[in-house]
Amino acid sequence: MKFKEILIEESLWGNPLYRNRVKKILEHPIFLQTPFHFIPNYRLVFDALYRPYLLKQKEKTLRLILAQKKGMVVKEAPENYGAVKEEGVVAPHFYITNGLNCVYECEYCFLQGHFSNPDLVLFLNYEEMRDQLESKTRPYGHRAWCHLGEYTDSLALSHLTEEIFFWHETAKQYPKIEWELRTKSANVSSLLSLPPLENFFCTFSLSPESAIKIYDRKTPSLKSRLGAIKKLLHHGHKVGIHFDPVIWSPNWKKEYEELFYSLFNLGPPEKFSYFSLGVVRFTQKDFDKTHQHYPDSSLFAMEFVSCEDGKKKYPYFLRREMLSFLSNCLENLGVNSSQWYVSMEEEVLLKKNNEVANVFI
Numbered sequence: 354m355k356f357k358e359i360l361i362e363e364s365l366w367g368n369p370l371y372r373n374r375v376k377k378i379l380e381h382p383i384f385l386q387t388p389f390h391f392i393p394n395y396r397l398v399f400d401a402l403y404r405p406y407l408l409k410q411k412e413k414t415l416r417l418i419l420a421q422k423k424g425m426v427v428k429e430a431p432e433n434y435g436a437v438k439e440e441g442v443v444a445p446h447f448y449i450t451n452g453l454n455c456v457y458e459c460e461y462c463f464l465q466g467h468f469s470n471p472d473l474v475l476f477l478n479y480e481e482m483r484d485q486l487e488s489k490t491r492p493y494g495h496r497a498w499c500h501l502g503e504y505t506d507s508l509a510l511s512h513l514t515e516e517i518f519f520w521h522e523t524a525k526q527y528p529k530i531e532w533e534l535r536t537k538s539a540n541v542s543s544l545l546s547l548p549p550l551e552n553f554f555c556t557f558s559l560s561p562e563s564a565i566k567i568y569d570r571k572t573p574s575l576k577s578r579l580g581a582i583k584k585l586l587h588h589g590h591k592v593g594i595h596f597d598p599v600i601w602s603p604n605w606k607k608e609y610e611e612l613f614y615s616l617f618n619l620g621p622p623e624k625f626s627y628f629s630l631g632v633v634r635f636t637q638k639d640f641d642k643t644h645q646h647y648p649d650s651s652l653f654a655m656e657f658v659s660c661e662d663g664k665k666k667y668p669y670f671l672r673r674e675m676l677s678f679l680s681n682c683l684e685n686l687g688v689n690s691s692q693w694y695v696s697m698e699e700e701v702l703l704k705k706n707n708e709v710a711n712v713f714i
């Protein structure tokens with residue numbers, strides 16, 4: 354991805370540690386021709402003016418902003434959002450806001466309704482993020498789950514920021530915190546230079562190739578992502594898989610069966626740390642934005658209904674059928690019931706499959 358210019362928050366330049374990080378990014382070969390300017394505060398640029406998410410000629414107008422995240426950097430994740438470690442016990446789950454916006458452009462991405470500016474922001478004050486997480490997890494004896502990549506892809510730009518090295522080192526210092534890097538990227542070169550850790554997971558969102566081609570705009574192909582997963586597994590890293598969002602298509606059952614077979618060709622289910630299943634869902638605002646940006650998208654081939662949690666989702670019977678089919682497939686292929694969970698669904702759909710089978714009848 355090309356940027357028109359790089360904007361640097363002055364406070365970063367004033368701190369020798371952060372200044373070094375900025376310099377390393379500026380010295381990267383892809384940025385040698387990119388002009389840069391200093392700004393007093395990223396919010397004056399990022400929040401100041403509405404700019405369409407799907408900018409025309411995005412490559413020529415997009416800016417990279419390097420900034421220091423102030424205020425709440427570490428937040429508690431919503432319920433039913435992360436991995437269940439033991440039956441019925443969910444570790445306190447936090448996420449770190451390490452960046453805003455993404456180099457990819459998935460049609461269903463909530464970022465298009467979340468921000469009013471498509472510029473990419475990278476926060477470089479990792480030490481402050483770590484310190485906030487330290488104080489938030491202290492009451493739990495530093496036992497927690499923490500993911501990166503809530504508002505951006507965790508790995509797509511990891512070769513520029515070298516952030517991964519910082520979090521890997523932090524994971525060694527806090528072995529009871531489980532770290533998760535969420536990605537659709539195949540950019541695993543930094544990870545391959547690091548030794549595996551018991552509490553350091555890289556998780557990939559996977560969909561059938563046809564869905565990736567239609568909806569996951571500008572992302573690496575399924576083949577590239579599977580290639581990256583293979584390398585990480587071979588290296589001994591912990592890998593998790595998010596089958597999320599699951600989007601209906603006329604052949605969705607067959608496509609997911611093929612996807613599962615391709616994945617387990619890389620290694621048996623026990624080689625993977627965990628799996629999540631999540632059927633496509635939107636807030637009303639994101640639903641409206643997506644509709645506005647992609648009015649002809651086949652995303653809207655199926656009906657969406659308003660649910661009690663305020664989200665727009667497929668009707669209950671369809672979500673139930675999809676989750677039931679997919680979880681059955683996973684278990685038939687040897688995935689242990691403690692290895693998978695359902696993301697952001699109603700209570701009855703969160704239960705394990707054989708438990709809800711009776712409810713479904």
Ligand code: SF4
Nearest residue numbers: 455457458459462537
């Ligand atoms: S990879 Fe994730 S954050 Fe990036 S555009 Fe796709 S859904 Fe959004």
